[in-house]
Amino acid sequence: MTLPSVYEVRQWRVTCVGFDALLMVAMTAMALRGWLRHRAVIGPDACPVRA
Numbered sequence: 655m656t657l658p659s660v661y662e663v664r665q666w667r668v669t670c671v672g673f674d675a676l677l678m679v680a681m682t683a684m685a686l687r688g689w690l691r692h693r694a695v696i697g698p699d700a701c702p703v704r705a
Contacts, residue, residue, distance in 0.1 A: 688695045 684695065
């Protein structure tokens with residue numbers, strides 16, 4: 655079993671734009687939660703291990 659020598663890929667632009675949009679939504683939501691000091695955001699002071 656071998657890979658084909660040529661493979662035509664379609665719809666990569668839609669996939670990349672969709673992923674980027676989802677990433678921006680996730681980062682914005684996390685930044686908003688951090689700004690509002692929501693407990694879902696764990697800061698460095700919550701780490702029990704100190705170096």
